[in-house]
Amino acid sequence: MLWASARDGRRPDSQLLKEARHGLTWLDKMWDERTKTLYIQVGAGTGNVEETFVGDHDVWRLPEADDHDNAPGHQFLKNRPVFRAAAPGKPISPNLAGRTAAAFALAAQVEARTSPARARRHLETAAAIYAQAQTTDVQQLVTSLPFAFYPESNWRDDLELGAAELALAAQKLRDPRARGWLKAAQYWAGEYRTHEAGGDTFNLYDVSALAHADLIRAARADRRVPVDVKALKSDLAAQLEIGVKRAANDPFGAGAQYDNFDAVPHAFGLAATARLYRDATGDRRYDAFGAGQLSWTFGANPWGVSFMVGVGENSAGCPHHQISNIVDRPLTGAVVNGPNSADLFADGLGDNMDNMKPCPADGTDRYEEFTGRGSRYVDDVRSWQASEPADDFTAVAVYALTN
Template identity: 50%
Template sequence: MHDNRSISRRRGLGRGRAWSLFERVAPLAALLLVSACTAGTTAPAANGFVRVDQVGYGTTETKHAYLMNAGGASPFRVVDESGRTVLDGTAGASTGAWNSGFPSVRVLDISAVRTPGGYRILAEGAEPSPLFRIDSSATLFAPQVAANVRFFQAQRDGSGVLASTVDRKPAHLNDARATVYEVPRYDEEGTELQDERLVRAGGPVDVAGGWFDAGDFLKFTHTTAYSLGSLLMAQRDSRAAGAELAAETRHGLAWLDKMWNAEAGTLLAQVGIGAGNENVRSDHDVWRLPEADEAPGADPALARRPVFRAAGPGASISPNLAGKVAAAFALAAQTSTGADARHALDEAARVYELADREPDTLTTAYPPSFYPEASWQDDMEFAATELAMAGKALGDPRAGRWARDAGRWAAAYLTSDALGTLGVGDVSALAHADLVGLIDAGSLVGDVTRDRLTGDLARQLEDGLARAAKDPFGAGADQLEFDSVPHTFGLATTALLHRRTTGQDTYTAFGTHQRNWALGANAWGMSFVIGSGAVSPRCPEHQAANLTGKELTGAVVNGPNKAEAFAELNRFPTMRPCLVGGFERFDGRGARFVDDVGAWQSVEPAIDFTATALLTFALACRC
């Protein structure tokens, strides 16, 4: 349920829930702030606030927190859970003003604390920090991976839902016999459907199952393939979450296999429609539980959801989409055995061969404004690299050709004008890191060297560093654009991949700091992963969570956005009101964060957001 975003999608349905503010133990200061805002009273004025990574810091990591106040080099101390002081220090020089109320932001270096345990930071004239932990990476981050997996479980559609997650019930069973329609036509802005009615093109097809994309009930091949690829990389390269992660990748893979009809050579792109008109009812027109769509008396337009193709039978497929899908299948081949591995490799190879090598436009979703995308050579590099790795493991004679293809696609990406950083719209970091492994293993890779690949990983991180140098909290992503939190996790993942491929710690501290920012070391003192830390979103725009009143554990939300983006929030008669106020005090530099069930601009979760964070935690876990 996102909405059009300036650099990535989302329409905006919404989710959120109104549950007790005291369900989770939180620091007294945070509770006072939330309680007072919710009750409409005035919280005690605070002169300063300490912002920390609320999940915690690895024992040997560089550990930075922030003090935001009116100014002055304040002394601080770190105390353990018994109140014993373990470190005394003085706040560093100001990194800049955040807003008129907090003209000074200062770094608190607590790197010297290495003993595992729970701690708080007490700074003169400031509220105590939330409790945070210092511990091994496995102890800190394996539970985070498990929490992220729980969100994917909550996003399940079809008959295989898990009732233990936000009281889910089977939904959209009619997707097992869905009708395919011609690709819908939209206006230039991608907000208004131009067709008076949808035109039937085929079917029935079985597209039951899969994951909801976000807070709504749409299902996209584009975001599913990216998310599945990220989860499979985590499964391959980390033991974090184990069996539950493996079960979830099987669930996602089973649906992707349905969206690809190998016999017909047809890739389906989408189930459901999110932007309609007065004649075409869309998913975003109603706020309800997913099982309501097929309940007696349900709207026929919601009970029988349309399906749209990425391309016709045997026709060329947009290379960004084909690349993501092929990479996901090839990663499944790497994490499977026997006939399952061979089947996944064959699926990957067929999709890869149908990719359009000279595209005029790129296909992501309908309308394209939900997920605008500019690059595609990175997706083809990703596909060819994973095919080569799977082919080599399975003794497939095509492995050498795929490796050479990967090198050529990498070279094409590096000379393109669409260089980005890791996220659903740019997977070059994932592709580069695995392609370096092929080079190190002696495989032929065509027109690229390991130095060029690792150099581009560094380029992505340098872009983040340049932005962080201008931000008082060292944020490497743009907080005035959509997807600031997932792009932050993308930078954190890229730093881990750079370290893995080079053995150098050049960007390790920067990557750690990006994770810290996303988990609470930011102006709002907010962990943008629901349930992780003392203060996280309580009113996400997510229909099932809002209407059941359950916590959406492990979901990653968009985060702060430009203030102008919040001119209109989503409101539905059936929506349960949910708002945690008080965060406007911490808005600054044109950025705003709103914890309101209607604020899709900042608190809508998504599977691609969460998949990127999961990969960060899995690689950081080292378990």
């Protein structure tokens, strides 16, 4: 939201910026500067095998109901646990350290001109978190609990991103540490290309496209640090070529794998990368491909559905979202996962949960006849596989739509 609302958008959006600042205030509460502790999650995602407690995904309810919930096994709904990324002062999982540092450093860039004192506070927070990143003997990355919810393997792109944003923020604030962070970003970009590149495109798990683009930006502002800009541009193009090759063999020109998780955010990610590549190189060869991926997400797909709720002539109508469903309030702008592997629906959708309002009312799957190529889309509140919206999905879309 900071990228889209204030830094890269041609028309800064004050409401979006306000929302971004609200989120940053929350994120700041998750960092205890005194004890050097980063907290990563509030609440338990799901219950345990022994069934002695349930989690947030297990009970369909409004959040205010938790305060008075004394049912057996609901103790972690009423009293939500807070999880930390590491013990106080200990090394933080590099993916979290890099991304969290990037958020505060980006905020420092946005605030540098109008509120330099606030910007410097954000820069120091970013620097402290980044300095605590674990960079050796990295094994199980910390994401969310349980790890199965969002299992991640990439982390060098996150360290590249954090260092690039720190360098840009320091350049804006005339901080002498800028060159050191620029060198760090170049190092981690090289490590990413050596160990992690080639398998994925911009999405929740791989943010190298953002990192490469901003490293190029930082390198242009200080040419005394040798940065392999040519290699960064080449890797942006290589990521786009992954999508281009898929699209060439798909009747609807899809660059994402729609028989797998996160097809829609991957499509938005490809659209964003096309613009990042154009801005970095001046080369417009991927413009049409990027526009095609946006078209695919907004309805030019086998199901004829816009996967952004409330946008387009025929958008997703039954998102798997507790509050929206219970209070019957539309989630305009929310992005759902979209089509997924047909195998995930082999056992059906199951019954409606307690307090869940059936949607569609008659339970009819009006897109069933379009199932094919190993993929299925179901617009049903029970369908977490295809109809669950997520912040990370929407965040990629917001940036992809930045003019």
